[in-house]
Amino acid sequence: MTLLYTILSLSISGIVAAVILYLIAQQFKIDEDPRIDEVENELPLANCGACGYPGCRNFAEAIVKANSLEEFYCPVGGNECMAAVSRVMKLEHAKKDPMIAVVRCNGTLSNCKKTSHYDGAKTCTIETLTYSGDSDCSFGCIGLGECVDSCPFDAMYMDPKTGLPVIIEEKCTSCGNCVKACPRNIIEIRKKGPKSRRVWVSCVNKEKGGVARKSCLVACIGCGKCVNVCPFDAITLENNLAYIDFEKCKLCRKCVPVCPTKAIHECHFPPRKKPENKIDHNAKVTT
Amino acid sequence: MRDSTINSKTFTIGGVHPDDHKLSADQPIKDMPLPETVYLHTGQHIGAPAKPVVEKGQTVKVGDLIAQSSGFISASIHSSVSGRVEKIDQVADVTGHKRQTIIIRVEGDEWNSQIDRSDKLKGSIDLKAKEIIERINNAGITGLGGAAFPSYVKLMVPDGKKAEFLTINAAECEPYLTADHRLMLEKGKELIIGIEILLKALNIDHALVGIENNKVDAIETLQSFIGKNKRIQIIPLKTLYPQGGERQLVKALVDREIPPPPKGLPIDVGCVVFNIGTVYAVYEAVQKNKPLVERIITVTGKTIKNPSNFKVRIGTPISKLIEAAGGMPKNTGKVISGGPMMGKALNSIDIPVTKGMSGLLLLPDSESTRKPVLNCIRCGKCVTKCPLGLEPYLIMALTEHGYFERAHAEKILNCCECGCCTYICPANRPLLDYIRLGKTTVNKILREKEKK
Numbered sequence: 154m155t156l157l158y159t160i161l162s163l164s165i166s167g168i169v170a171a172v173i174l175y176l177i178a179q180q181f182k183i184d185e186d187p188r189i190d191e192v193e194n195e196l197p198l199a200n201c202g203a204c205g206y207p208g209c210r211n212f213a214e215a216i217v218k219a220n221s222l223e224e225f226y227c228p229v230g231g232n233e234c235m236a237a238v239s240r241v242m243k244l245e246h247a248k249k250d251p252m253i254a255v256v257r258c259n260g261t262l263s264n265c266k267k268t269s270h271y272d273g274a275k276t277c278t279i280e281t282l283t284y285s286g287d288s289d290c291s292f293g294c295i296g297l298g299e300c301v302d303s304c305p306f307d308a309m310y311m312d313p314k315t316g317l318p319v320i321i322e323e324k325c326t327s328c329g330n331c332v333k334a335c336p337r338n339i340i341e342i343r344k345k346g347p348k349s350r351r352v353w354v355s356c357v358n359k360e361k362g363g364v365a366r367k368s369c370l371v372a373c374i375g376c377g378k379c380v381n382v383c384p385f386d387a388i389t390l391e392n393n394l395a396y397i398d399f400e401k402c403k404l405c406r407k408c409v410p411v412c413p414t415k416a417i418h419e420c421h422f423p424p425r426k427k428p429e430n431k432i433d434h435n436a437k438v439t440t
Numbered sequence: 441m442r443d444s445t446i447n448s449k450t451f452t453i454g455g456v457h458p459d460d461h462k463l464s465a466d467q468p469i470k471d472m473p474l475p476e477t478v479y480l481h482t483g484q485h486i487g488a489p490a491k492p493v494v495e496k497g498q499t500v501k502v503g504d505l506i507a508q509s510s511g512f513i514s515a516s517i518h519s520s521v522s523g524r525v526e527k528i529d530q531v532a533d534v535t536g537h538k539r540q541t542i543i544i545r546v547e548g549d550e551w552n553s554q555i556d557r558s559d560k561l562k563g564s565i566d567l568k569a570k571e572i573i574e575r576i577n578n579a580g581i582t583g584l585g586g587a588a589f590p591s592y593v594k595l596m597v598p599d600g601k602k603a604e605f606l607t608i609n610a611a612e613c614e615p616y617l618t619a620d621h622r623l624m625l626e627k628g629k630e631l632i633i634g635i636e637i638l639l640k641a642l643n644i645d646h647a648l649v650g651i652e653n654n655k656v657d658a659i660e661t662l663q664s665f666i667g668k669n670k671r672i673q674i675i676p677l678k679t680l681y682p683q684g685g686e687r688q689l690v691k692a693l694v695d696r697e698i699p700p701p702p703k704g705l706p707i708d709v710g711c712v713v714f715n716i717g718t719v720y721a722v723y724e725a726v727q728k729n730k731p732l733v734e735r736i737i738t739v740t741g742k743t744i745k746n747p748s749n750f751k752v753r754i755g756t757p758i759s760k761l762i763e764a765a766g767g768m769p770k771n772t773g774k775v776i777s778g779g780p781m782m783g784k785a786l787n788s789i790d791i792p793v794t795k796g797m798s799g800l801l802l803l804p805d806s807e808s809t810r811k812p813v814l815n816c817i818r819c820g821k822c823v824t825k826c827p828l829g830l831e832p833y834l835i836m837a838l839t840e841h842g843y844f845e846r847a848h849a850e851k852i853l854n855c856c857e858c859g860c861c862t863y864i865c866p867a868n869r870p871l872l873d874y875i876r877l878g879k880t881t882v883n884k885i886l887r888e889k890e891k892k
Contacts, residue, residue, distance in 0.1 A: 269787040272810050274873035282876060284787055285536025360538075 188241060189213050195237040197229045201305045203328030204228070222246040228342075229306075229326035251345040252327035254308075254320050258339045259355045259416070260293035261315035265369040281336040289368030292358040294318070294339055303334035322349060344399040348421055352402060352409060354379075355418045359392040366414065373416040379408035448653045450678035451688040454827035456860045457680055458781070460654055464618045464740050464747035469626055471751050472764060474549060478521050478755030479531050479792035480506065480542045485582040486589045487513030492542055498525045503552035503731050506542050509580070515590040515795075516580035517542070518731040520753035522550040534777050534794070536787045544755070556728040561629055565637055565726070572641040572726055579725035580795075581732045585609060585684065585715035586778055588796030591722070594712055595641050604710035606638055606647040607693050608719060611677055611684035613652060614779025617799040619736040620716045622749045624651070624658040627720055628665045634723035635672055642712060647672045648693045649716070654679045681781060682858040686713045688827055700854050717798070732795060737761065741802030743769035752793050759789040761800055773808030776801040781859050814867040822861035822871060828854050832861035832871045839878030848882045855879060 192213040200208040204227050206215055216225050222244045227234050232248050239246035271280050271287045277299040285291035296316040301309045308324035309331060311317070318331075318340075331340045339357055354373055358365040362374030375393030387401035388408060397408070397417075406425075409417045483489030490507035500506060500519040507517035523546040530538035551557055567575065577592035597603050612620040624631060635647045651659050653676045666672050677683050677692055686706055687698050696709040706713045714722075717736065724730040733754055740747040745766025752761065758777075762768050768789075776783040777797050785808075822832040830851055838847040852875060861871040 272808075274870035274877075276877075279870075279873045279877050282880060283535075283873070284784070285532070287787070291537060 186217050189217050191241045192216055192238050195230075195234060195241060196227060197234065197326075199229055199305055199326070199328070201229060201326070201328040201330060203326070203330070216242065220244075228252060229328055252342045253322060253325050253345040253349075253351075254327060254329070254331055254340050255343045255351070255353055256294070256318055256320060256340055257353065257355050257357050258292075258294040258317060259371045259418070260288065260290055260369045261317060264371045265290055265293060277334075278336045290358055290360075290365070290372065292337060292339075292360075293356075293369065295337065299334045299336070300331035300340060303330045305330060346399075346404065350404055350419070350421045351399070352404060352406060352417060352419045353397055353399075354395045354416055356416045357394065359394050361393055365393065371414050371416050373412075374414055376413060378411045378413065379417060382407045382411050448676045448678040449650075449692045450680050450683065451691040451827060453829050454825045454860060455680040455682065455688070456825050456863055458615045458863065460679070461616045461740075461742070462618050462621070462654070463616065463742070464738050464749055465621055467618070467622070467746075467748045469622050469736055469749045469751050472753070472756065472761065474521060474546050474753065475756045475760050476546055477526065477757075478544050478546065478753060479757065480517055480520065480544065480755040481531070481533055481792070481794060482507045482517060482540045482542065483533075484517065484588060484754075484794040484796065485515040486587060487511065487515070489540060490514060490517045490580075492528055492540070494519075494525050494528075494542065496525055496527050499523070499547075500525060500544060501550045501552045503555045503733060505731075506544075509577070509590070513590055513593055515582050515588075516578065516731075518580055518733050519544060520733040520755050521546045523547040532788060532791055534784050534786065534791060534797075541792075555730045557730075561633070562727040563633055565633070565640055567726060569641045569643055572637055575726050575729075576641075576722055579721070579731040581718065581721045581725055582795045583715055584717035584721060584735055584795065584798065586782065586796050586798055588794070591714070591718055594707075594714070595638070597642065597707060597712075601707045602710055603642045603644050603707065603712050604646065605694055605712070606635065606642060606644060607689055607706070607711050607713045608635060608647060608649040608716055609684045609686070609689050609713055610649055610651045610655075610658070610716035611689065612655070612716075613679075613681045613683040613685075614781055614783075614799070615681075616740045616801050617738045617779045618740070619738045619749055619798055621655050621658055623717060623720055623736055624655070625661055628661045630723045631662065631716060631719050632665050632669075632672065633727065634719035637722055637726050638712075638714060638719065639671060645671045649674045650677045650683070650689055650693050651675070652677050652679045652683055681860065682827055682856070684715075685827065685856055685858060687856065689713060700851065702853060735793070735795065735797070737793060737797060738799040739765040739802075740799065741769070741772075741804075742807075743771065743804045744802050745769075754795060755792045757790055757792055758786070758800055761793070762789060762802070769802065769804070771805045772802050773805035774803040776803065781863065782857065810870075811868040813869055816869060817867055819866060821864045821866065825860045825864045827858060827860060828856060830855060832875060833869075835878060836869065836871045836874040839874045839881070844878065844881050844885055847878045848885075852878045852882055 193210055196209040198209050204212045206212040235246040265288045267287050268289050269287050275297050277295045277297045280295050294317050298311045300318050301311055306324050306326055308321045309318050312319050327342050329342055356373035358372045365372035366374050373394050377390050379395050380388045380390050385401050385403050387398045389396050409419050488511040491510045492507045494506045501522045504519045506519045509516045523544050526543045526545045528542050531541035533539045573592050573595045581591040582588040610620055639647055659676055663674050682688055690698055690706055690711045698704045698706055699708050721732050734751055737752050738749050739761050748765050775786045777786055816833050835847055835850055835852050855875050859872050
């Protein structure tokens, strides 16, 4: 009998508890749009914050809430990911060119000599707060690797030979965490370009030419030669510093050889044979 | 040194006592020869930088206004030499960053005719309170202790607040520095008049001068000049760093606690704090009509040949000071502007002397590098030594891991950056480095919140 009572009483209390729980669950039920889960499944789930939301789930919620794909873009997943999301949402999505992080400093240990020894806490932000830095250039890379620590995709490392961060192109998702981490705003998100070809000014020094050159061999001295040679008005000179607008740049590469300090960098281009003829031809085609 | 004052006052929590090393204490103040060129930053003080009112090629005399203060918290800059304005350019300051600077090439030594250059003591104070404040403002006087806060602002007591005490910081709690000590020994009479001027400007009649008890001769000298004057009281303080911090000083002298920053100021508890060096500048400005064009700087260090106290024209490159003190020793590892506790290591010796620079310290290689950082062993020494009762180890950890809101809740903004925690840490942890980072970030977050 005892056994029967036990089974019965426990079963009854279990059923009562289940009913109460069911009723409470019904009362406080939250209707969640199933599309949130579907959208979230299409996202890279890196929770890097590149979209402007704290995580992928929040991004998915925001999309479903807005019921529109305008102003929503996941730079990590790129167009493919957004196409998948647009299939779920049955909406048009914005197409964007693939981007990549670019380090705009070439102040390697040999180009930019150290003039003092920094002995404090080993982070870039603290060194920037403390003084102008251990070289004469108060704009360039400090080299303590806060950007590398901030990268959620392991797409960066510090090169011990140069003392500068290197971006691994295959891994970089242009999430922009390194841009936020760098206290000197050296890293920029630029267009990846066709076949990863791109041209950029690898310097952020705003000093006058002489001072900049004294502190670093490959500094932009603001001479303006690149501005004059550019057929597309893509280069602007402000505060003794040239900047190439990647939207306007047609990758003609005319500016690269004219730079007297080799501050303008190009990558993934085929080697030049007859640079001048080739550039002229290109220029005619596009203008 | 003799310890004649057993009942020295002090603040109640924390504090450290590094070795004094007052090497230049018996060196009389010497006039520094004029440099060839002076570099005068327009932003030598806290607040808005002054606006230049001279042009390239213009000739100026000593004491001529060359940059006008711009705004309430700002200070004018006067030429410290006579000569021609070479150019207005960007020159590195203590931090190594470039600042707007007026560069003057020295030609002779001609003074503005309104300045009384005689050594004669002028005791009677003829000006009214308002005129005194006006004159201090026009003379471009800032606090000479280090922070360089425009002095006249402190004398303008805001409505609803009442000044009761003038507290004079003559503690000189930083090791090595002796500029204030020498000033008290050599210019005691002037200092007493300076204090009387400030009392008149504030319309109160109680001044307290706090002097650490390792400067017994200074205490005796000033006491002998005061005589039976009951308005001024010399109070010996215990030799304990940071005795000269305004919170610690007010606590020690009048036993009141200034409310926490950012809003708490000494005036909230009826005190106005001045550095003793500033008092001398006030005397010269009010009685002799002399703007702030020179200051006293200690050049010291264990390895330097002649540790000395110099009276220097503001804007002189510090390399000249080192030269005058016997040249740079071979094994110098660090040159510090200020004292060893709160001073700033320099990355160039071409930077000029500013209003807030109280000393120049040369440390040998062996003393200038930090030891390897070890793990926190939770000994709590930083907590017991923090003069503000904070928990530096915790605040550092919070900042390191980006918990800035929690750091704010742990009163990170109360930190006065005295460096006691980093000094005492047996694991050589860079506590203050991280706390500074945290303070900057928390302030940034608060500003952004305010905007919203």
